Amino acid sequence: MDERKPPLYDPQAVEARWQAHWAAKRTNEPDLDGAERPFYTLMMYPYPSAEGLHVGNVYAFTGADVYGRFRRLRGESVFEPMGFDAFGIHSENYALSVNRNPAELIPENINRFRTQLKRMGLMLDWSHELSTTDPDYYRWTQWIFVKLLKAGLAYRKKAAVNWCPECKTVLANEQVIDGYCERHLQTRVELRFLEQWFFRITDSAERLLANLDSLDWSESTKALQRNWIGRSEGAEIVFGTPMGTEIRVFTTRPDTVFGATYLVLSPEHPLVDAVTAAEERAKVNAYRRAAAGQDIVSRRIAKDKTGVFTGSYARNPATRETVPIWVADYVLMEYGTGAIMAVPAHDERDFEFATKFGLPVRQVVRDEANSPLPIITWDGVLTASERFDGQPCREAVPAITAWLEEEGAGAARVQYRLHDWCISRQRFWGPPIPVIYCRACGPVPVPEDDLPVELPLIEDFRPDDTGVSPLARHEEWYFVPCPSCGAKARRETDVSDTFLDSAWYFLRYPSTDFDDRPWDSARTRRWLPVDMYIGGNEHAVLHLLYSRWVTMALHDLGHLPFAEPYRRFRAHGLIVKAGAKMSKSRGNVVIPDEYVAKWGADAFRIYLMFLGPYQEGGDFRDEGIAGARRFLDKVWAAVDEAAHREAEEPPKPVLKKLHQTIAKVTEDIEELHYNTAIAAAMEYLNTVREHGGAVQAAVDPLIIMIAPLAPHIAEECWATLGHEGSVFDARWPEADRALAIEDTVELVVQVNGRVRGRLHVSRGIAEPEAVTLARENVQRHVEGRTVRRTIYVPDRLVNLVVE
RNA sequence: GCCCGGGUGGCGUAAUGGCAGGCGCGGGGGACUUAAAAUCCCCUGGGGGCAACCCCAUGCGGGUUCGAGUCCCGCCCCGGGCACCA
Numbered sequence: 001m002d003e004r005k006p007p008l009y010d011p012q013a014v015e016a017r018w019q020a021h022w023a024a025k026r027t028n029e030p031d032l033d034g035a036e037r038p039f040y041t042l043m044m045y046p047y048p049s050a051e052g053l054h055v056g057n058v059y060a061f062t063g064a065d066v067y068g069r070f071r072r073l074r075g076e077s078v079f080e081p082m083g084f085d086a087f088g089i090h091s092e093n094y095a096l097s098v099n100r101n102p103a104e105l106i107p108e109n110i111n112r113f114r115t116q117l118k119r120m121g122l123m124l125d126w127s128h129e130l131s132t133t134d135p136d137y138y139r140w141t142q143w144i145f146v147k148l149l150k151a152g153l154a155y156r157k158k159a160a161v162n163w164c165p166e167c168k169t170v171l172a173n174e175q176v177i178d179g180y181c182e183r184h185l186q187t188r189v190e191l192r193f194l195e196q197w198f199f200r201i202t203d204s205a206e207r208l209l210a211n212l213d214s215l216d217w218s219e220s221t222k223a224l225q226r227n228w229i230g231r232s233e234g235a236e237i238v239f240g241t242p243m244g245t246e247i248r249v250f251t252t253r254p255d256t257v258f259g260a261t262y263l264v265l266s267p268e269h270p271l272v273d274a275v276t277a278a279e280e281r282a283k284v285n286a287y288r289r290a291a292a293g294q295d296i297v298s299r300r301i302a303k304d305k306t307g308v309f310t311g312s313y314a315r316n317p318a319t320r321e322t323v324p325i326w327v328a329d330y331v332l333m334e335y336g337t338g339a340i341m342a343v344p345a346h347d348e349r350d351f352e353f354a355t356k357f358g359l360p361v362r363q364v365v366r367d368e369a370n371s372p373l374p375i376i377t378w379d380g381v382l383t384a385s386e387r388f389d390g391q392p393c394r395e396a397v398p399a400i401t402a403w404l405e406e407e408g409a410g411a412a413r414v415q416y417r418l419h420d421w422c423i424s425r426q427r428f429w430g431p432p433i434p435v436i437y438c439r440a441c442g443p444v445p446v447p448e449d450d451l452p453v454e455l456p457l458i459e460d461f462r463p464d465d466t467g468v469s470p471l472a473r474h475e476e477w478y479f480v481p482c483p484s485c486g487a488k489a490r491r492e493t494d495v496s497d498t499f500l501d502s503a504w505y506f507l508r509y510p511s512t513d514f515d516d517r518p519w520d521s522a523r524t525r526r527w528l529p530v531d532m533y534i535g536g537n538e539h540a541v542l543h544l545l546y547s548r549w550v551t552m553a554l555h556d557l558g559h560l561p562f563a564e565p566y567r568r569f570r571a572h573g574l575i576v577k578a579g580a581k582m583s584k585s586r587g588n589v590v591i592p593d594e595y596v597a598k599w600g601a602d603a604f605r606i607y608l609m610f611l612g613p614y615q616e617g618g619d620f621r622d623e624g625i626a627g628a629r630r631f632l633d634k635v636w637a638a639v640d641e642a643a644h645r646e647a648e649e650p651p652k653p654v655l656k657k658l659h660q661t662i663a664k665v666t667e668d669i670e671e672l673h674y675n676t677a678i679a680a681a682m683e684y685l686n687t688v689r690e691h692g693g694a695v696q697a698a699v700d701p702l703i704i705m706i707a708p709l710a711p712h713i714a715e716e717c718w719a720t721l722g723h724e725g726s727v728f729d730a731r732w733p734e735a736d737r738a739l740a741i742e743d744t745v746e747l748v749v750q751v752n753g754r755v756r757g758r759l760h761v762s763r764g765i766a767e768p769e770a771v772t773l774a775r776e777n778v779q780r781h782v783e784g785r786t787v788r789r790t791i792y793v794p795d796r797l798v799n800l801v802v803e
Numbered sequence: 804g805c806c807c808g809g810g811u812g813g814c815g816u817a818a819u820g821g822c823a824g825g826c827g828c829g830g831g832g833g834a835c836u837u838a839a840a841a842u843c844c845c846c847u848g849g850g851g852g853c854a855a856c857c858c859c860a861u862g863c864g865g866g867u868u869c870g871a872g873u874c875c876c877g878c879c880c881c882g883g884g885c886a887c888c889a
Contacts, residue, residue, distance in 0.1 A: 220883095223807050227885060234889085251889060264889090305887085330887045340889050348804085349887055417888055537807095537883080573808090574883080579815095581882095610827070611815060616808075619815055627827045633842095676817070679826035686826090748822050753870040755822055777856075791869050797821055801869045 009636040011600025015712040019118060027726060028080065029125045032510055032523055035077035040527045041068040042506050042566070044535035044543070045083040048109035050094055053116040055582070055590040055608075055620070056536070059575050062605050063614050063672065064534040065122045069708035070669045071532075072123070073732045079527060080123050081509040083130035084110050087138075088498035092429035096462065102429045103457050106133055116593065121601045121711050128512045132501035137508065138431035139452035140518035141501055144550065145423075146434055146445045151557055153200050156443065159422055163192045169463040170426040179294070191292060196424035196494070197433060201549045205229055205416040208548060217569040218615065224540035230417025235401045237341060237410040239263055239314040239323070245274050247314055247325070250336030250415050253346065254404065255396040257318040258385040259364035260341035261354070263325045264307065267291035268333040275325050277311025284308050284327055291329045305330055305353040316341075317409035318385075318400075328353065336415055345373050365393060421546060423497040428461040428470055430495025438482035438489040447483050453491070469493035502543055503550040506530050506565060525561060533566040534672075540571065570672055573617020575608075590620055602710035603629040609674035609709055618675075631682055632713055635706065638685065639717040641694040654693035657684055658701060659740035662733045665705045674709065681706055696721060701733040748797040751781040763795055 022028055030038070043064040046057050065080065072078040086106045095102035110131060117124065130137055148154045162171040166184040170192075181187045201208075209229045212222045234252035241247065247263055265272050267288045276284045287308045307328030316323050330349055331340050344354035344361040351374040354361050363373060365380040382388045388396050404410035424433065432453045434446035446453055456477050461470050471493045472478050482489035504518075510527045511519040544566075551565040577588045595604045607628035612618020650658065661684040668677035681702065688698050700721060707714035707727045718727035742763065749757040757778045782802055791799040 220807055224884060227806055230885090230888065232888075249889080253889080303887085328887095330889095332888070335888045342889085347889070349889075352887095415888080417885090540884085576882095607827095613816080621815065621828075623828055624815065625828095631827085675815095676826085679817070682826055746822080750821085750870075753821095753868095758822070780856095789869065791821090793821060797870090799821080799869055 007640065009633055009713070011602060011632075011713070012597075014716045015119075015121060015601050018712045018715045019121065021715070022123075023118075023126075025726075026127070027728065028123045029127050030077040030079050032079065032527065035079075035526065037076040038527050039068075039071045039076040039078045040510075040529075040531045041071065041078060041080050042509075042530045042533045043080075043082070044533075044539060045085050045502070045505060046113065047085045047088065047090060048106060048113045049090070050098075050105070050109055052109075052112050053120075053592055055592050056575060058120060058592045058604075059608050060535060060572055061117070061122055062120065062608055063572050063674065064532070065120075066605075066609060066669065066674060066708045067532060067534065067672065069123055069711060069728065070732075072728050073704060073707060073730065075731070078123065079128075079510065080125060081128045081130075082117060082122070082124045082126070083505055083509070084113065084132065085498060085502055085505075086110065086131050086133045087430045087495075087501055089425070089427060089429070092427055092461075095429070101457075101459070101461065103133075106131075119596055119601060120592070121605065123711070128509050130505065130508055130512050132431075132498070132505065135452045135454055136515060138455075138501070140508065141431050141496065141504070142434040142446070142451050142453060143448060143518060144504060144554070145496065145500070146448060146451070147557060147559070148199060148553060149435070149445050151553070153203075153553055154423075155198055155200065156195050157198060158193045159196045159198075160191050160193055161196075161426070163190045165190060167463070191294065194424075194426065196422050197435075197496075198420040198422050199549070201421045201546075202416060202418050204549055204552060205231070205418050206414075207552065208418075208545065211548075211564060215564060215569070216567060218537075218571040221537055221540045221544065221569060221571045224537060225545055228418065228541040228545065232415045232417075234413060234415060235397075235404065235410050236337065236413040237404060238317065238408075239341065240317070240409075241275060241312060241314045241325075243274070243312070245271060247271060247275070247339055248337045249339045249341045250413060251341055251343075252415075253343065253393075253397075254401050254410070255382060255385075255388075255391075255393045256343045256346050256364055257316070257341065257400060257404070258382075258388075259343040259345050259362045260316050260318070260323065261344060261360040261362055262323045262342045263314055264328045264331045264340050264342055264353075265310075265325065266331040266333040266338040267327055267329050269327075269331075269338045271339075272310070272327055275310050275312045275314075276327075280309060280311035284310055287327060305349070305356055307353065307357065309357075317404060317407060324359070326353075326357075334419060335417065346375055348374055348376065350374075421497075421499075421549075423500050424494040425497055426463075426469055426494055428455075428458075428463070428495070430498065431455065431501070432471070433492045433494050433496050435492040436480055436483060436489045437492065438485060438487055440487055441482055441484045441489075443492075444482060444484050444489075450483070455495070469495070499542055499546050500550075503547040504554075506533075506547070507551075507560075521561075528560075529562050529564060530566045531568065533569045534572060535569075536574075537571045544569070570615060572614055573612065575611075575617050575620055577620050578622075579619055595625065599625055599629050600632075600712075602713045603632055606631065606678060606706075606710050610678045612675060614672045614674050631678075631685070632710060634685055634689070635702070635713065635717065638688060638694040638699055639703065639720050642696045642699040643720050643722065645695055647696050650688075650693045650695055650698035651691045654688055654691050654698050655739055656742065657687040658698060659735045659737075662701060662705070663735035663737075663740060666732070666735065669708065677705075678709065703727060704730050704733060745795045747795070749778050750797060750799040751778060752802060753799060756781050 041064055043061050068078045068080045091102045091106055095105050132138060162176050164171050164181040164187055166181060166187040171181060171189060176189050179188055181189055209226060209231055212225060232252050234250060235254040237249050237251060237254060237257060239247045307326050310325045310327055312325050313322040314325055342350040344350040345363040346365055361373060364382055364384050365375055366383045367375050367377050367380040378393050380393050382391050382396050388400060401412050432455055434451060434453045436444050436446060438444055456474055458474055463470055478490055480489055480491055507519045510523040514520050547565055551560060552563045554560045555563040577590055580586060580588060582589045603625060607625040610628060611620060611624060661680050664680040665677045684702060688694055703714050703717045704727060714727050744760050745763050746758050747761050748755055782800060785802040787800050787802055789801040
């Protein structure tokens with residue numbers, strides 16, 4: 001026996017060596033202009049926080065990298081770029097809190113992120129890195145805005161924002177806690193109405209929804225988007241008033257129109273003034289003021305119903321009766337028409353409101369069980385609805401809608417929950433919205449040749465309570481001649497939403513080396529749409545929806561040859577620590593650097609991919625990572641043994657297991673089932689060890705199969721095994737079906753579905769019963785009873801049904 | 804309330820309608836060692852039996868089937884998303 005001690009596996013040395021090698025040889029940089037089998041794999045670029053790379057980032061990136069490396073081993077040229085989402089309120093707030101300028105802080109954070117990412121062994125092409133804060137990048141973000149504005153897809157309107165008088169700035173909804181500022185818990189957030197820029201995404205709601213059916217995306221993500229778009233079918237119904245004003249309501253239940261006993265307008269509804277009777281005006285105005293005084297967040301929390309009567313009435317077009325008009329904040333201006341017909345007998349909210357204010361409740365739907373009101377069901381029949389009595393609800397919808405239409409009192413209508421996208425941010429740290437306001441010409445887009453409108457590197461970027469950006473204080477920047485008439489004009493001081501930055505970053509990556517165009521058309525044709533996008537479902541709606549919309553709009557304007565940006569999207573799961581959510585306050589945050597220093601990046605990667613199904617997430621436990629490392633130690637030892645042995649055929653059982661493993665690992669990685677792929681590789685290695693089968697022909701394919709998961713050790717082992725060049729230039733092994741097949745099988749014998757014995761037979765035997773009954777234990781269970789039936793599943797089991 | 808996931812050993816997870824428990828962690832025992840670590844070997848769902856074997860067991864209750872962790876119906880619990888959306 002060979003008593004030679006194998007050299008120790010030192011991940012730090014191995015990983016440093018190969019990371020240097022990849023960088024020096026530029027192995028991660030595909031030929032963007034000539035690649036014949038291009039494959040573009042994308043991961044969600046991070047926001048470079050001051051805390052550094054989070055384990056959630058590493059989990060997401062590793063999973064995407066495993067897939068990218070796998071495709072590379074399958075012979076494709078894989079482009080795997082990375083960048084930084086460095087603009088935005090988070091960076092700005094953090095900079096403010098440590099009293100520094102984000103412009104100098106962000107590059108420091110990016111440097112740290114880059115170092116950490118390189119340490120993880122990701123196959124990133126750093127020659128195409130980008131940062132959204134780079135003028136060469138946001139020049140084109142602004143260019144997109146200008147294109148959309150010129151196409152009529154951007155418009156201005158007044159909209160509510162949360163204002164913190166203490167921070168002197170606008171807050172995002174998630175920064176408002178119970179009506180108070182998250183940073184100043186004593187300070188009530190106020191509502192302010194400002195002119196802001198919107199994109200008309202609701203015009204594309206139907207297309208954004210319909211396209212989902214044909215996209216190869218995680219179903220969970222598609223479900224979130226469908227939910228968010230929120231399509232509802234129903235009708236718009238017109239209620240006339242004696243003054244001649246028409247009130248339009250949207251309802252999904254036109255079948256219940258005979259039960260509409262009052263109307264409710266949202267406090268912001270433009271017709272409130274017109275319908276309010278003189279004697280009720282004071283009360284109505286007071287109510288409207290109170291509603292306006294609330295911040296956006298508290299307004300949305302369901303609470304006791306409140307409202308006021310306007311003193312006037314409208315006519316129900318179905319019953320022709322007069323119904324009172326109320327104003328209440330449970331009706332939202334942002335949805336439908338901002339007004340509803342209240343059917344208290346068949347809607348919980350209306351029922352609660354009617355009960356509280358003593359309004360009439362009229363039942364128009366009966367269900368089988370004769371339930372108490374309110375009855376909320378589609379499975380009922382109409383009653384007290386004149387000639388529609390007795391019709392099932394569903395059938396009544398088209399009938400009643402058609403009748404109302406004939407009467408000129410309504411029409412079928414589809415309504416979406418989706419809102420237009422507000423992109424204005426009254427902040428400093430973002431790309432200035434490229435618009436100039438001229439007294440004579442109105443809002444004028446900055447000419448494309450003048451882009452970028454650079455964000456000036458001002459020192460006094462702290463916001464004040466004027467409600468305008470600190471940029472307005474810099475006259476040399478603020479005042480400019482109007483691009484169309486030359487008169488003195490002023491710049492827009494708001495910056496755009498970070499989601500606009502991230503709505504097109506994947507278009508930029510392949511073309512970062514062009515400074516005269518946002519994307520090169522030849523490159524774009526070769527590499528886009530993105531072949532595989534992997535990321536978290538926290539971005540299922542905003543980012544993924546906005547980037548779809550921007551792509552669609554740019555396509556319609558002739559700037560892109562495709563309308564959907566991502567061919568495939570897969571959502572990864574969430575990772576928790578020892579059964580609990582990770583958070584700074586719990587002190588259970590996994591810091592990748594510490595684990596990488598102790599166990600190596602490869603062991604960390606393997607463990608992350610092993611701890612649960614990638615698309616479902618899993619539970620990170622400190623004890624578990626030792627197992628990943630032990631596996632790599634055993635791989636290392638097997639490679640060393642193979643390198644010092646004569647080349648010979650692997651033992652029969654090893655060869656069989658090898659081909660089974662190749663089939664399984666190939667399939668599993670393709671499906672992102674990394675945990676079971678690793679389990680299969682471990683099983684195979686166990687088989688190799690049991691049979692003393694660590695020979696080159698057995699170990700070579702194992703190294704290729706683990707290379708996507710543990711790239712550094714795979715490279716080192718590949719070299720140890722005497723191969724020239726990178727393992728990533730090797731060919732992925734092919735499973736040989738014939739070699740994978742077992743020639744004897746274990747046949748399970750059941751009596752009445754219970755296992756009573758097992759026997760080894762050669763594959764494909766035809767008549768199992770006689771053989772089966774020979775077994776003593778089976779004999780015992782069959783004795784004295786008659787076999788009624790025999791179920792035979794070839795090469796698997798026999799089930800004898802007795803009695 | 805609505806929409807997605809998920810509930811299997813002490814733990815993380817695995818199982819085209821066909822042997823529930825593969826892989827890994829943890830635990831127990833043994834070998835090696837002056838000793839420990841590392842490594843290697845064996846055992847490891849519960850109960851009964853000297854044993855052959857038998858019974859119970861995949862959140863709960865029903866059902867379909869020769870056969871159900873897997874399919875169907877009705878619940879319960881956990882995680883996530885949306886939420887006064889008419």
